[in-house]
Amino acid sequence: MSNSDFGLIGLAVMGQNLVLNVESRGFQVSVYNRTASVTDEFTAKHPDKKIVGEHTLEGFVKSLASPRKVMIMVKAGGPVDAVIESLIPLLDKGDIIIDGGNSLYTDTERRDKWLGDLGFRFIGAGVSGGEEGARKGPSIMPGGPASTWEVMKPIFESIAAVAEGEPCVFHIGPGGAGHYVKMIHNGIEYGDMQLICEAYNIFKAAGFTPEELAEVFTEWNEGDLESYLIQITSKIFAQKDPETGKPLVDLILDTAGQKGTGKWTLINAVENAVVISTINAAVEARILSSMKDKRVEASKVLEGPKAEIDIKKKKLVKKVHDALFASKIISYAQGLDLIAAMGKEKDWGLDLGKIAAIWRGGCIIRARFLNDITDAYRTNPQLENLMLAPFFTDLLNEFQENWREVISLATLAGIPVPAFSASLGYYDSYRSAVLPANLLQAQRDFFGAHTYERTDKPRGEFSHTDWPEVIG
Numbered sequence: 001m002s003n004s005d006f007g008l009i010g011l012a013v014m015g016q017n018l019v020l021n022v023e024s025r026g027f028q029v030s031v032y033n034r035t036a037s038v039t040d041e042f043t044a045k046h047p048d049k050k051i052v053g054e055h056t057l058e059g060f061v062k063s064l065a066s067p068r069k070v071m072i073m074v075k076a077g078g079p080v081d082a083v084i085e086s087l088i089p090l091l092d093k094g095d096i097i098i099d100g101g102n103s104l105y106t107d108t109e110r111r112d113k114w115l116g117d118l119g120f121r122f123i124g125a126g127v128s129g130g131e132e133g134a135r136k137g138p139s140i141m142p143g144g145p146a147s148t149w150e151v152m153k154p155i156f157e158s159i160a161a162v163a164e165g166e167p168c169v170f171h172i173g174p175g176g177a178g179h180y181v182k183m184i185h186n187g188i189e190y191g192d193m194q195l196i197c198e199a200y201n202i203f204k205a206a207g208f209t210p211e212e213l214a215e216v217f218t219e220w221n222e223g224d225l226e227s228y229l230i231q232i233t234s235k236i237f238a239q240k241d242p243e244t245g246k247p248l249v250d251l252i253l254d255t256a257g258q259k260g261t262g263k264w265t266l267i268n269a270v271e272n273a274v275v276i277s278t279i280n281a282a283v284e285a286r287i288l289s290s291m292k293d294k295r296v297e298a299s300k301v302l303e304g305p306k307a308e309i310d311i312k313k314k315k316l317v318k319k320v321h322d323a324l325f326a327s328k329i330i331s332y333a334q335g336l337d338l339i340a341a342m343g344k345e346k347d348w349g350l351d352l353g354k355i356a357a358i359w360r361g362g363c364i365i366r367a368r369f370l371n372d373i374t375d376a377y378r379t380n381p382q383l384e385n386l387m388l389a390p391f392f393t394d395l396l397n398e399f400q401e402n403w404r405e406v407i408s409l410a411t412l413a414g415i416p417v418p419a420f421s422a423s424l425g426y427y428d429s430y431r432s433a434v435l436p437a438n439l440l441q442a443q444r445d446f447f448g449a450h451t452y453e454r455t456d457k458p459r460g461e462f463s464h465t466d467w468p469e470v471i472g
């Protein structure tokens, strides 16, 4: 048998499906998994495919054509380093290692330097699309040297999703840029998911059944909210539990898991002094959801109104649609703002139009409105904030009344809407020519002589006041 064009290590959900995808494009693929039985089961399931299963890393490396292209799809963190360390003695200079997992971008930068110094080539590529995307065409966000990308381009372009005739992959930038953009993609994913959950909670309080919600989300998916997450949500509401015949969603415990990309996004936002309040609220909502026992105890003593919303269902659907869409625009505005800030800070030369374009297909956040985001940045690559692109300004102006009403209705009924509220708070703050920070500056000057600028003096000229003494 000839040597394989591509090798993949880590045959869990993502790895297996990526292998099948690569193989289906005409490449021969060698595979290796730490637990050998997984390799055997996988190759036995696909006897007619050009897939070579290996039980040892030595055999795996030997089975690859030069320069070797080895993709690692294992758990992020220590396992990636462990696999790289085992590969180093077996590879030749010039061979290419691709980490396709959800690695923290700073780890990718460390690995980029480590492997580069040893003469290997390294690509840190975010891959999005879950099981189905990996199999049929994910969105891929590769970072690393442009020359290494050129070698990988034919394979990556052939396996990626296609949106509007364009492959959902391009060279994002050097070093950790690809994994960084994937991290923000996931932060935005958290925001999208939480906003949908808040809409669901409001609908529940208005008496919608899961069957009715399946219809609402199906209808939404045929309009301007069309997206993968809205689509799967409609399917979730329609799903019955085979054991009980009840809607499955009603039987799932309300405690959310998270693997870290949302938290990393928040840390990075704080480091860059960029507001991502919608994503922040989404991460915190997952944390609060996981405190199930504490919430159950608190629900017995802390009072609030009955969670009931009394409004005609059809009217509510339109209002919640507007609140959801407006909040979603804010979430993307914030995520893209963070990418722009970090891109500048790191001098990565990031292209927001191209990034939005590769999120239009394959990935979890794929959505019809990413076409409009792509257009907005292609029209004006220097766009200050997505909210200020005329298309989105018009939508926000149209939606803002219903958005406020939904948040008021929810708040008066004691229904938590942290991501809706955080989004509106950002919108209202951003559009306020005057904020109450004058008082804040006075407070800072009062207790710490931090000085302040005055409205009647030029910017950059700082004043201080001898405030009255307050301590005894």
Ligand SMILES: NC(=O)C1=CN([C@@H]2O[C@H](COP(=O)(O)OP(=O)(O)OC[C@H]3O[C@@H](n4cnc5c(N)ncnc54)[C@H](OP(=O)(O)O)[C@@H]3O)[C@@H](O)[C@H]2O)C=CC1
Residues within 6 Å of the ligand: 009, 010, 011, 012, 013, 014, 015, 033, 034, 035, 038, 073, 074, 075, 076, 078, 079, 080, 082, 083, 100, 101, 102, 103, 127, 128, 129, 130, 131
């Ligand atoms: N699942 C998803 O929807 C998505 C996942 N990702 C990312 O892709 C990567 C793979 O994800 P997924 O397919 O879900 O698999 P998991 O993250 O569950 O990882 C399981 C794989 O990692 C291997 N592994 C774990 N520890 C080690 C180690 N110390 N040495 C060698 N191999 C090890 C396992 O081997 P063994 O069988 O021997 O245990 C198995 O092949 C992760 O980084 C994930 O975050 C990205 C996008 C979507």
Ligand SMILES: O=C(CO)[C@H](O)[C@H](O)COP(=O)(O)O
Residues within 6 Å of the ligand: 102, 127, 128, 129, 130, 186, 189, 257, 258, 259, 260, 261, 262, 364
């Ligand atoms: O990267 C992904 C999707 O894009 C993975 O599914 C990831 O695990 C999602 O994050 P979390 O597990 O924290 O919800």
